Amino acid sequence: MNPFIILSANEMRAAEKLAIDGGIASAALMEKAGEGVAHHAMRFWSKRPTVVICGPGNNGGDGFVAARVMKSAGWPIRVALLGKRESLTGNAKLMADLFDGDVVPFEKAVLNNCGLIIDAIFGTGLSRATEGEIKSAIGAINDNPAPVLAIDLPSGLDADTGAVLGEGSGAVVHARRSVTFHAKKPGHLLFPGRALSGAVDVVDIGISDQITAATGAQTYTNHPGLWGGLLPQPHWGGHKYSRGSVMVVSGGPLNTGAARLAARGALRIGAGAVTMLTPAEAAPVHAAHLTAVMLRIANNDEDVAKAMAASEHMPMALVIGPAAGVGEGTRAKVMAGLKSKAAVILDADAITSFADQPQTLFSALRPTDVLTPHGGEFARLFPEAAKLDGKLEAARRASKEANAVVVLKGADTVIAAPDGRALINTNAPPTLATAGSGDVLAGFIAGLRAQGMDGFGAAAAGVWFHGAAGQTIGDGLIAEDLPDAVPAVMRILFQKDQPEKNQAAAPEAN
Ligand SMILES: NC(=O)C1=CN([C@@H]2O[C@H](COP(=O)(O)OP(=O)(O)OC[C@H]3O[C@@H](n4cnc5c(N)ncnc54)[C@H](OP(=O)(O)O)[C@@H]3O)[C@@H](O)[C@H]2O)[C@@H](O)CC1
Ligand SMILES: [K+]
Known part of the structure; x- marks a missing residue:
């Protein structure tokens, strides 16, 4: 069985x-x-x-x-x-x-x-x-x-x-x-x-x-048994850019925290380099908070396109949505991202921004891009799918419609791919229902995507890590804790607490 x-x-x-x-x-x-x-x-x-x-x-x-x-x-x-x-x-x-x-x-x-x-x-x-x-x-x-x-x-x-x-x-x-x-x-x-x-x-x-x-x-319980072998592993010959680069689009000066949560999530899950693309007026706020995450000014879609083009030679993912603002500015930045070679992860405001023109988005998405709506955002972008009986069929239909991976979030998150595959996640504790938690998830998925997992695999692993991190933290969880719980989850998953398995891998002879 x-x-x-x-x-x-x-x-x-x-x-x-x-x-x-x-x-x-x-x-x-x-x-x-x-x-x-x-x-x-x-x-x-x-x-x-x-x-x-x-x-x-x-x-x-x-x-x-x-x-x-x-x-x-x-x-x-x-x-x-x-x-x-x-x-x-x-x-x-x-x-x-x-x-x-x-x-x-x-x-x-x-x-x-x-x-x-x-x-x-x-x-x-x-x-x-x-x-x-x-x-x-x-x-x-x-x-x-x-x-x-x-x-x-x-x-x-x-x-x-x-x-x-x-x-x-x-x-x-x-x-x-x-x-x-x-x-x-x-x-x-x-x-x-x-x-x-x-x-x-x-x-x-x-x-x-x-x-x-x-x-x-084609429906499965989400579990490392399905994708654990595909998780990226650091290699002795790697450097920060070969480990994957993630860019996160920030909102304005009063809306910067969500993007930072996503950025830290991407970094902790193993992306080698993470850059915050920020409007100039929000840069000082980020500068006061960020250390390992780099800053680059991107005031509009042209700046986003330039940032993407400058990094085109490396494996890359772009997160856009967390507190990005709803409207034309965000829509244009999304479209710039979708024209680039980067894998794109769309969350929150980036999803809502297309509620009135879903076809513009759907025709630009690629099958391994990822959308991470909660129920409300889902119903705004996929009103017909939201009427279907059950979350599984709704997510599946939406994924086909959008031609992208859809992560329909909740206590029983469903991850669906355009080819009909779907996963139901079961490891999320109720404490994950807290402000900023979804921003971290978008960062996890982007971090895994930049390291080479495909959209469905990165979404599955990201959702699972999010749940496992939540379990590790236990009661009192706030979103800021989630990225920092990743090392403990990795240690358990890769059994790195076993000394004999914890040796640095020797370079292979060639
Ligand atoms: N598939 C397999 O491989 C195997 C299946 N196996 C077993 O079979 C089960 C499925 O059996 P099943 O198809 O006979 O259906 P089941 O759930 O017993 O109910 C149907 C009856 O209930 C009736 N009915 C329905 N709703 C009603 C309501 N609200 N109020 C009143 N009546 C209602 C319905 O009437 P009808 O809708 O036709 O009017 C019909 O008479 C499955 O769950 C598993 O336990 C195992 O043996 C091993 C292999
Ligand atoms: K029964």
Whole structure:
């Protein structure tokens, strides 16, 4: 199993079909799924009275298997059914028939004195908001103090978007843990689904990686396992410019801090040289603050173009947006950057500046340029994509529309590339929601881009480092701390705290 792949409900159904076409019996898939749930329950909880609540479809079928396996292991099991027994069909009916205990219609009293509830009401087949007896049952489950183990997904949660289809306490199950099959679903990682799913375990039900690939799935959990090997490493023969040069466009004299945060982020993530492109009147403010970051006056787009041209021979990235100001001046500087050979990272005001003329921007962007909007900026530049169901599809659509990498920020940041690849980030602590945090992120991405990572890789690694830096700092985090936490994260990632791995690499013989 690929530990990073994420499958939508449709992709999961396609994988199941391919597995069945390849000779695996569908009942065997369900048997493995239910068995996985039972073993998970028995591993995490001590033996206790357990109620399995089964719905009308195959999620319920998994519940009947789990009930059978746990009962035969000596667990006190009750099964409650939502819907009519005679309406069960296919494998769900088969598994219900194979369960040799009592099956009662669901009523609230069935939960009395239980120590564990297994939610087998709905999984990937949820098609509408809960109502009636199902809504009451979910409300009763949530009111009960027993922990809930959800099969596949907490019932009521949309597998593809992480959204809850209905409202109120009976709309969705609040699970302590979830056991899903073959791969996580986007709903496990996108909020509120991530909070509702609890800890998620993925069980192998015998579907091969070749089948996963054949579904065309292109969504992954963001993790160094995907891009760690591409991270730039300093080399004995390098010098500051060969390590990558980053230029950051500053706002006016009262708006300089954001650009400095980005500049420091770029420097800490490993760019060899960072230059602040500043309007003349803001230069003294920067001069009073900056040390390793260089200063160059750039009052307008022509000056930006000249700065870019002067550095054309080196690997370079340009950050523009943090407190840059919204309007024609910023638009012109962006266009100057996009005409140069530099990789461009657009954030904040640079994004908002194109809200009324997105096509001007989209036609100039290149597929490895990066846009880093938060939700509000995203909706201004991509009003149609913002209306789509779920952050994943919104980011994917926007990336295609803009022909650039889109980093749709939040607690569950989504990174999307124009070719359809997408990542969901999971390591960001809530303390990252603080002023200036996004400016540092833009600097991280630019620093990695200047060192040679492509737009998607730099965005993925930048977002991950941002989360990891936030975790390292812990409570009390302010944006200024983030760049300075990078060395600690690198030490852990590259295991440089292990003395035997900490030797300076000897030059290779030639
Ligand atoms: N794919 C795989 O590889 C494997 C899948 N497996 C398992 O199968 C699960 C998917 O099964 P599934 O497709 O039968 O859907 P499921 O979630 O049981 O619900 C569908 C039923 O609920 C109904 N219904 C929906 N919403 C409703 C509502 N609000 N209120 C009331 N009714 C509602 C819907 O009715 P309908 O929409 O047709 O009217 C239909 O009757 C998956 O999550 C996993 O657990 C494993 O066995 C291993 C391999
Ligand atoms: K469920």
